[in-house]
Amino acid sequence: MRKILIFGAGKSASYVVKYLLDKSYDENLHIIVADVNIARAKKLIGDHENAQPKYIDITDTRARHAAISNADIVISMLPVKHHIEVAKDCLTFNKNMVTASYITDAMHSLDARAREKDLIFMNEIGVDPGIDHMSAMQVIDRIRSEGGKIVLFESFTGGLISPECDHNLWNYKFTWNPRNIVLAGQGGAAKFIQEGSFKYIPYHRLFRRTEFLEVDGFGRFEVYANRDSLKYQSAYGLDDAKTLYRGTMRRVGFSRAWNVFVQLGMTDDEYYMDDTENMTYREFVNTFLPYHPTDSVELKFRHALKIDQDDTVWEKFEELDLFSNKKKVGLSKATPAQILQKILEDSWTLKEKDRDMIVMYHKFGYELDGKMHQIDSTMVTLGEDSTYTAMAKTVGLPLGIATLLILNEKITTPGVLMPLAKEVYEPIMKELNEYDITFTEKKVPYLGYNPLNL
Numbered sequence: 001m002r003k004i005l006i007f008g009a010g011k012s013a014s015y016v017v018k019y020l021l022d023k024s025y026d027e028n029l030h031i032i033v034a035d036v037n038i039a040r041a042k043k044l045i046g047d048h049e050n051a052q053p054k055y056i057d058i059t060d061t062r063a064r065h066a067a068i069s070n071a072d073i074v075i076s077m078l079p080v081k082h083h084i085e086v087a088k089d090c091l092t093f094n095k096n097m098v099t100a101s102y103i104t105d106a107m108h109s110l111d112a113r114a115r116e117k118d119l120i121f122m123n124e125i126g127v128d129p130g131i132d133h134m135s136a137m138q139v140i141d142r143i144r145s146e147g148g149k150i151v152l153f154e155s156f157t158g159g160l161i162s163p164e165c166d167h168n169l170w171n172y173k174f175t176w177n178p179r180n181i182v183l184a185g186q187g188g189a190a191k192f193i194q195e196g197s198f199k200y201i202p203y204h205r206l207f208r209r210t211e212f213l214e215v216d217g218f219g220r221f222e223v224y225a226n227r228d229s230l231k232y233q234s235a236y237g238l239d240d241a242k243t244l245y246r247g248t249m250r251r252v253g254f255s256r257a258w259n260v261f262v263q264l265g266m267t268d269d270e271y272y273m274d275d276t277e278n279m280t281y282r283e284f285v286n287t288f289l290p291y292h293p294t295d296s297v298e299l300k301f302r303h304a305l306k307i308d309q310d311d312t313v314w315e316k317f318e319e320l321d322l323f324s325n326k327k328k329v330g331l332s333k334a335t336p337a338q339i340l341q342k343i344l345e346d347s348w349t350l351k352e353k354d355r356d357m358i359v360m361y362h363k364f365g366y367e368l369d370g371k372m373h374q375i376d377s378t379m380v381t382l383g384e385d386s387t388y389t390a391m392a393k394t395v396g397l398p399l400g401i402a403t404l405l406i407l408n409e410k411i412t413t414p415g416v417l418m419p420l421a422k423e424v425y426e427p428i429m430k431e432l433n434e435y436d437i438t439f440t441e442k443k444v445p446y447l448g449y450n451p452l453n454l
Contacts, residue, residue: 001030001050004403005067007058007086008077009035009044011176012100012126014387015396016075017044017051020403024050027404034067058082069093073407075399076101079177083107087121094119098403100126100395103416111416120411124418125402127358127394128157131379131432132246133232133418134398134425135439136362139377140236141422143366148373151242152365152446156213156223158249159391162355162382163218169316171251173348175356175383175391182267182341184248190225192245193233201225207259212252213361215378216440221359223247224255235420249359257316260305261340264288269337276334281324284339298323320347350386357382358390360439365446372446379439397435401428 004020006013013033020031031048033041034056041053056063058078068074068089076086076099083099084106090097091110096119103123114121124130132155140150159175160166174181190201201209210222229246238244261267265288273279273287282297289300301307301323307314320343321327327346329339350356362377383390402419405411411424419425432438 001028002072002407003030003032003070004073004075004407005032005034005071006075006077007034007056007082009033009037009041009053010077011389012392012395013077014044014389015392016077016400016403017396018388019397019400021045021048021051023400023404024048027407032067032071058085065089065093068095071095073098073403075099075403077399080104084110090119090121091117096120096122096406098122098125098399098406100124100130100399102129103418108416115415118414120406120414121416122402122406122411122419122424123416125398125428126396127159127391127398128360130398130419131394131437132157132360132362133420134429135360135377135379137236137420137422137425138429139362139364139375139441140238143364143368143375144237146368148366148368149240150238150364150366151240151372152244152363152374153236153238153241154243154245154247154361154363156221156247156249156359156361158221158359160249160251160357160359162357162390165351165354165356166251168347169312169319170254170257170348172254173350173354173356174345175350175389176395178341178345178348179337182337182344183269185224185227186267186269188227190227190229192225192229193241194243194245196242204262207255207262210255211247213249215359215361215380218357218359218380220252221249221361222252222255223249235418243365249361253313253316257313260307260313260317263305266336266340269335272333272335273339274333276329276339277332279329279339281322281327281329281343283325284329284343285322288336320344350389352386354386355383356389356391358394362439374444374446375441376444377439377441379437381437393435394437397432397437398428401431 031051032054033045034054035041036057038053038055045051074090074095074097076083080101087110091113161173185203185206192199206224210224213221226246229244233244286297289304358381360379364375366373381390381394
């Protein structure tokens with residue numbers, strides 16, 4: 001049997017495991033799910049005869065080498081920092097590799113060696129990045145084939161809670177790694193291009209510079225800019241585009257409230273706080289506020305952030321038990337971001353029957369036959385429950401489909417790749433349609449870039 005090694009059995013692994021197990025009889029597959037948490041791996045595979053759980057500490061070089069050398073192809077669903085070691089091992093043992101993560105500089109540096117060895121290291125093949133790339137290139141290539149010239153491209157994605165399970169004031173729950181949510185937008189200014197002008201939004205302003213979108217049947221959303229929209233300009237062949245903007249979608253009101261955490265410094269991950277193990281949530285909040293002999297923590301909080309007591313945003317913070325003197329942080333030597341994550345997980349963890357949703361929205365502005373045109377393309381996918389989430393589905397299915405296409409030599413171009421070529425996106429997008437991951441296109445009047453609050 002052909003052996004597929006999957007490193008990582010976290011939140012996004014459920015669907016790729018399910019997909020490959022469903023295909024295992026017809027495709028003669030044996031799936032090894034390797035994780036430091038063996039119980040988590042066992043839960044994903046159940047008692048399926050074509051799968052096995054495997055305990056592996058990814059920092060154990062000998063164990064990692066043994067597992068990779070015995071596989072036919074490797075899928076890495078590990079934290080980003082571990083991909084590079086897996087990739088180097090795949091070079092050593094001549095194995096193809098697939099991952100949903102962004103291509104780092106370290107990963108990109110392996111491109112020449114991968115091509116020399118005729119190996120495929122397919123990256124950014126999840127949802128965002130992944131389905132966003134493929135669905136965009138499908139339309140961009142079609143417009144070009146008709147003689148059109150792209151002048152505007154905007155792309156937005158959000159991992160959110162499904163409307164019928166949307167019961168908190170933030171209209172949000174964690175559907176993937178909570179740490180990535182807390183740290184979102186950090187590490188440099190967001191940058192994009194608008195009507196030919198470069199625009200930059202520093203982190204401390206990011207969540208107050210939003211625009212709004214309507215998705216048929218699902219209402220209104222807000223968007224804040226991703227960190228670097230321009231790194232895909234050449235990759236997409238959009239060097240002549242006047243507007244290029246990628247962003248993250250949330251329900252309206254989320255960003256204004258989240259900005260409070262940013263302004264207070266609660267999303268900072270650069271230093272450790274003292275005595276956090278015994279600190280209450282209320283004491284944590286108070287550490288960021290000025291001293292006053294009589295004012296309460298709540299009053300100081302509102303004064304510092306200029307929040308009126310009857311402001312709807314205030315209710316969001318009360319809902320999180322942010323001012324509780326009973327709940328303790330319980331983390332030793334923690335950063336502000338780690339503590340904030342702990343507080344949010346109390347309220348934002350999916351319940352067993354909760355369903356999430358992925359929303360994606362593309363705008364394509366183009367010139368054809370001397371006239372300006374615009375196509376808006378949207379996709380909404382709903383999850384089943386807290387295990388088989390829409391996030392896991394839209395990350396895992398492209399991973400699984402790409403893995404089989406590589407294994408069956410339907411994708412053959414070697415190197416460190418993104419899924420931008422027709423040989424990659426065409427068969428994957430076609431198969432995704434069978435799983436109700438579909439895009440609806442609508443021609444609308446071309447209005448150029450609508451900046452709203454930008």
